[in-house]
Amino acid sequence: MWFTIKDEILLPSNTSEDSRPISQIPALPQPPLNPDYHYNRKLQQLLTGKQLLLNDISFPLNEIQSHYENGYVTYRQGIVYKGKQPACARCGNKEQQWFAYYPCARCGETCLYCRQCIMMGRISGCTPLIGWNGPVPNTAIPLKISQWQGTLSQGQLEASNRVVEAIHQNQEHLVWAVCGAGKTEVLFAGIEAALAAKKRICIATPRTDVVLELTPRLKAAFPEITVASLYGGSEDRHLFAPLTIATTHQLLRFYHAFDALILDEVDAFPFTVEESLQHAAIQARKPVSAMIYLTATPNEKWQRECRSGKRAFITIPARFHRHPLPVPEFVWCGNWRKQLQKSRLPANVLRWIHERIQANKQALVFFPHISLMETALPILRQFAPTIEAVHAEDPDRKEKVQKMRAKEIPLLLTTTILERGVTFPNIDVAVIGAEDTIFTESALVQIAGRAGRSKDHPNGKITFFHYGKTDEMLKARRQIIEMNREGHKRGLLNH
């Protein structure tokens, strides 16, 4: 939008001589709050803690403008210039190559826009980010907030207490919980404490699957609390809720919204690769707020910060069932790629798989790349024609995972797509070509974390077949052994 300034007020105008796109106005005046103004409660619900585009708001411009003139709505620049350098206020993009020009229908000029966050609607030089400056909607909080009936393991309880404390004190805290420790339950007391203190809390996670899985669990635990569940295409977009579950992408629409933000799987794609999402997380918090990070596999920098005392953290080194984590075994399998080119697999790999089929033991077998996996599939189907393979773009991915759960598939070949988020009760796990660079320390720890998850079968076998050990393999195994050692030391394991 283009504005002129008249009597310390921004007025939308394309025609006036001194009108300019919002990004070219150095200081945006904000009128004082008029306490006698009858603001629209639906607009209040929609805009509180948000930064939306005009397109996201189904109210007429004159109503939005009137709220602005009475101090209730804020306009911020979508593109902020530092000298000649543009930056996107929503996603934090400052990279030249992520900006472009286009003929803008809104202002009729050639407008600079941000390509990095375009999937959330276009932000250009004439785009205001619209927010709320009035009172916050009232939310009724019931006397009994949580209906959760479960119990926590000792390790979970210690972490849960830290989460509560961090939320009360508006601190940052990392919960480093091994795969299968049960990290969701660790949040319930913290969520309850936040809600009781009338704080607005959000759980953000990179994957839509996780949002969909968490939503019913949280609604069951907090039945009288409004829960907004946000992902691409979700229907809760206009809902104001004390408790929000969102994909990290959706955080781009929030601004100074949350008193407590819980970031799940901070290490997972796409959070680490997209700085914009880190920027979004920081913007979505209130300036004074708590931030809880949850992960099974913090990156090397964070691990170092933990060790040197720079980062507040607590580990849950043991699973709920009090058995140690299975430790991966390294097995050299020679130049397996060369063998695959001749439609063969190393003898020890074939033996491993044959033994599982014979013993009727289900297994996940990880490959570094789709094409290698697809070459291996017909070879392995000689043992059992029902063996399947999955990868990220596989349209039957969900169905195959279901079949694996129903034990209709003896062996599932997979890329790293199944490295996290899936649980099969009684499986062994193999990695073919564990030396490949795609298998980072964190990927290998996650893969190993697929085995031994149920209390009836806590001891799956994990084998990393390799053509030369890598540092990442050694670090992954060290991390698992270290967690088991700590679990013993803190009395969280049976033996």
Ligand SMILES: [Zn+2]
């Ligand atoms: Zn424009």
Ligand SMILES: [Zn+2]
């Ligand atoms: Zn952007």
